[in-house]
Structures are given as structure tokens and as C-alpha cells.
Amino acid sequence: MKKLMLGNEAIARGLYEAGVRVVSSYPGTPSTEITEFAAKYDEIYCEWAPNEKVAAEVAFGASLRGVRSACAMKHVGLNVAADPLFTLSYTGVGGGMVIFVADDPAMHSSQNEQDSRHYAIAAKVPMLEPADSAEAKEFVKLAYELSERFDTPVIVRMCTRIAHSQCQVELENRQELKPLEYKKNPAKYIMAPANAIKRHPFVEERTARLREYGESADINRIERGSSDRIGIICAGTCYQYVKEALGDSVSVLKLGLVNPLPDRLIRKFAASVEKLYVIEELDGVIQGHVSSLGLECVGKEVFSPLGEYSQATIREAFGLSQPESLSADSEIPVRPPVMCAGCPHRGMFYILSKNKITVLGDIGCYTLGSAAPLSALDSTLCMGASVSGLHGFNKAGGSEAEGRSVCVIGDSTFMHSGITGLVNIAYNASNSTVIILDNSITGMTGHQQNPTTGYNIKGDPAAAVNLEELCRAVGIKRVRVVDPYNLKECEAAVLEELAVAEPSVIISRRPCVLLKYVKPKPSLAVDRDKCVGCRMCMRLGCPAISIDKEDKKAKIDSTQCVGCEVCEQLCRLGAIVKGEL
């Protein structure tokens, strides 16, 4: 049977068919659905871990115990999981272990455009790169075979256009595997220097064997075109763009195993064509290798290291005509993403913006607080950096900084990487004020449970971290909870905590307005007799409030308003009222 599947759903199907038993992940666009779909198979134990390092180590433990395991993450998640990865390369595996990493060229939903292939090279582990959903599923099964045959973790690299594109996938049955018998093996698994020194030669020799495997593996294939004038080396989504734009007019070396690269096959292909190109999104990783073989090739001289490619990129590079197109002469205003109407982060951001407080931000929906008119953020770096960064900012700036600066971090991000920063604040006596924006869910990635929500990935009740007690336990004496729908309460808390020369935590708590159990209240409305068009309510940046073109007074879109009443608190004239007028 064939089914239309997202790349990520096909990966999950591959996990099922490969007999995988344990999957641990932290959500991150565009990788999240791998684990969400895997959780629908009762045969696979799935979980959300607090971060990618934990997830990779859970997968390691499962592999050690002799079952096939996986973890999935976005590209920047692999930075967090890099520590276990580099030494897992030395220990190798028991049951097969595969790490799925999803790159995000063009940064549809990411803070950078890093290329995960560098990790495969640096950690000396094999990396597979599928070009569509059908191949993604096949590559999952192959990845487990390679993992066990070569005693190595394997990375499968996805990108947004593979992870979030659908094509038909043939469904097959699950291969049921018995867990391997557990045997203690200190020489392989205790990576103290005496043992690790002996494993390093194994790693080097394994890379050589994998390179040899790649020379004749089916997944590295040459497709002869009608002419030998041009030869193109490519992998993943670039293969699709090349075929779309150039069809069979060129010869293609399509790589499925992108690390290690097959030297002899590349030389053979290069010798068979007049001009050699390497087409790869982001960095010139394959090009660098091809050049190191002493072969001439064209790559990053023509193809940008920035963003995504398409068939149009390929046409342009080869001087082919582009289809005609036209556009409207009117200026088309941009439509950036915004915080939703009723978003519980808005009230707190308004107070921070109003008081001109320096705000070190973090990764999540609340990054949108940086947009006008709130313009509330001063920095966004990586998961957890707001908390540790604030401490550094305050130590450098002294009391002047301490009284004017806070950080904001979501509940899930705090669990991921914020706790250690808070421990540092308590331990090193930092007069810092940390605001945890607790909306009771992992929001930006599409509502995943986390250790604070009280539910697990299956939606079953689970132990919930008590944030107040956690903060107190690490040594923060001043911990308070506010409702971000109550502006006065928020403002009092922020100003009081900033005034105190002590570490403090403010938990700004209200569930995400998009959660199913959060029932919207009736829409508010503007009393047109009272409104004078002062635009105070516009300072909130709420998408439900706008200014009427005719009378220049505020109006509220009743289809968007959820009745949070934050704007009502701002209107000094009492012009924003409950119910229809």
C-alpha cells in the first residue's frame, strides 16, 4: 500500500518498520513530527526529553541495552547533543542507534543556518541524506543496518524541504527484533583514556571501511544523461532541483551517503564528464572534499552558501531561460508572524517595554516580542542563553544594569537549558531578575508537552516540575507568580524585584491561548462615543485591534479577540468594553 507522507512521517514509519523500540527527542522545527508520528506506534516507546543531550543519551542507553533506538532534533539541537555524539563515535553501539537531524536552510524557523554535515565529519560518523519521503523511509532502515554492521551511531540528515514535503511511500511490515543479551563490556563502553585510546584507531579504520562501502553502495549512484558535457554531484533536495531543471541532459552522481565520501566513485565520475559541478545547499562540504582529491569542480563560486535553492537557481546558473512572470504594481506590505490575540506573553512584554527595561530573550514564541510596537527584546542567542547572559550582563554593568535588566525564558526552554543558568545566578550571588514565561506548553513548535505541563507525549498524566520549588531549591529566595493578564500586578512585581539587590524569579503564568482547554471569553468592543483615537491600545501590537480608516478610532475584530482584557486596562477613557455595543 502507498501513502502520501511527510518526510518526517516517513522517518517515523521507517523507525516502526526497522523494529526500533526507544525514541527520545526534544521538539524543534523542522524535526518535531518525526517523534510525534513515532509516538502513534504502540510498539515504539517515545518520549519528550528536556533537551537534545538528554535525548541522545537516552538513545545511547537503549542501544547499550541492545535495542534499536533513535533521537531527533533540529540542527541547533545537535550542538546540544554534540557532547555525547563525539564519544558515541568511539563506543559504537549495541542495538542500532540513529540520530535524525533537520537543517533549516533559509531559516524558516531557526536562529541560524548551520550545516550539520560538519558534525558527521568532525565526529567521524556516517551520515545519510535522503531526497524525498520514500527515500527517507528506506534510509532509516539502511541506517540501522549500517549502525550495527559498522558499530557506529549513524546520522540521517533532513532539511525543511524533505521533512515538510509529502510524496507517496510504500508501507511495509515491521521487523520484530529481540533485544540483544546484555553483557558488560568496559573496554568498549567506559571511555576513560586507557580504553578510549584503543577505540580511536577503530574509529579511523571504521571510516575507511565506510568509505569503501560507499564506493559500491546502491545509494551512491551515477545517472548517465544524454550528454557527458556536464556532470553534477549532489544529494538530498538539490538532486530534485537538478532533475527538475535539467532533466536527463546532464549526468548526475547522486550521493545518499554524504559522509564519508567515496573517493574512487567521485574520481570515476569526474573522469567521465567534461565539466564537473557540485551543487549543495549551505556550505561547500562536498566541494571541499572533491577539491582535496585534486579534481577541478565548480560549486560555491556560482552557488550561494545562503538560503535554499530551487529549480530556478539551477536554471539561472546554467543560463537557461526562466518562465515569464508578472507582479502587481501596488506595494505589497509584508506579513510577519505575530504574537496571537490573547497571547499571555503580551502583557508582560508591554510592561517591560513601557518601563524601558533591557530584556535578554530566549528561543520560543516570545521571540516575537522583539517586533514593533512592543520591541521588547535586546538579544536572542540560543536555548537558555537569556538566563546565563543576564548574569554576565549584570556582573559587567553592576548595580545600574541590575536595576534595569531582566531575562525572559519560556517554561520548556527553561527546562531545556535555563536551570543551569539559574543555578549560576544563585551560586554566584547575582542580583538578577529572571522572568519565566510559563504558558504551560512548548508553544512555537506546535504544542508539545514538557516536564512542567503534567502530561507526557501520549497525553497521559505525568510528574510535573514545580517551578517555584525548583527555583527555591537552587537557592533563589525571592520567587513570585503573576498573571500576565493583570498589568498592574506585572508592573509591581517587575519594579519591586528590580529594586531588590538579590536574585529573583518572576513566574508569569497563564496557559497558551491556543490550547484546546483554554476557552476564549467574549470579544471586547470599542465604544465609539468614548474613544478619542489616542492609540494607547495600539501599543500592545494585538492583531485584533486596529484603527478605523474613517473615524480614526480603535476597533476590535471580534473574530480574533479572545477577551483577554489587557487592552481594557490600558484605555484611560473606558472606551473598551465587554460585549456587543
Add this chain to the structure above:
Amino acid sequence: MQTVNVMIVGVGGQGSILASKLLGTVLVDCGYQVKVSEVHGMSQRGGSVVTYVRFGDAVYSPVITKGEADYIVSFEKLEAARHAPCLKKGGRIISSSQRIDPMPVITGAAEYPDGVLEELRSKGVLVDELDALELARSAGSAKSVNIVLMGRLARYFDIPMEKWLAAIEKCVKPQFAEVNKKAFMLGCDG
């Protein structure tokens, strides 16, 4: 056959994912090779969203670029205009007449180009505008705008009605099948 390219565009949260699911399902049932590409994550929060649906005998790229789309189906007028450069010469825009102001318009930093669809029409673009929200409401649910728009797209496709209705049953929960079938018919005939 030549690959047919359909773009479904709108504002995050309007239901483009279900529209592409329905279209993908019916096309697979008709035996085509199909690719559907969407973007999740940040763009869902009220931003501009695009889904690409491509079908034919052999489809490689998952995306549609400038001058390639046979159809642009839009939930919102401004979004139709934004993506008009992707339209093929002789291609057709199907757009709901809904207007949703983006934040720069709300804050007064930019103007909403009200007559933009007429402008495109005057340049020779085929524009099929319909009040999909009103049709969805009369079918019984404002949320079925996506299905109304697919109904209108169906006018231009040579796919039997039974196949579309069967695909709707596959794509929505049983309790919503009737309202969505009604929405589809209203989009097609209305």
C-alpha cells in the same frame, strides 16, 4: 503529461494544511505522482504561509518558483497578490475576497492595496474571486473556507465529483464530513 502546479497561500492558522491534504489525497486517488510541500513552525503565527502541490507523471522538485504556478488558491487577497509572480502566463488566481490586515497595516506603517486583484486582472491575469468565508458560513462552519476554495479549484479540474467527496471523507473526522461536503459543493457551484 506536463506537471501541474498549485499554490495554496494564506495567513497562518487559516487551514491551508487541510486544503493541501484534501488536494493531495484526491490526486493520489487519481493515480498521479504527487508532491506537497509546506512550512511549519514560526510562520504559523499569523504570518504569510505557502503550500505547494505538484502533480503529474514524474515530479522532482517539491517547490514552485516564479512563473510556474498553474493555479494560486488564496485565502486572502493580499496573499494572492504577494504570490502572483509565481503564476504562469495564462495561470489562474482563485481568491477569497477576505481581507486580513498584516501588522504593518494595523500599525499604520503600510497601506493595504485594496484594488490589487482588479489590478492583476487588468494585466491579463485570470482572477476568480469568491466570498469563501460567506459560503463556508452558509455551509454551517466558518472554518471550512479551505474546503470551499478546493471546491472552486475543482471546477477547473477534470476529476469526478465522487472522488472529491470520497477524499473529503478520508481527510476529515466523520462528524465534520457533511458540513465539509456541503462547503465543497457551494465552492464548486456557488
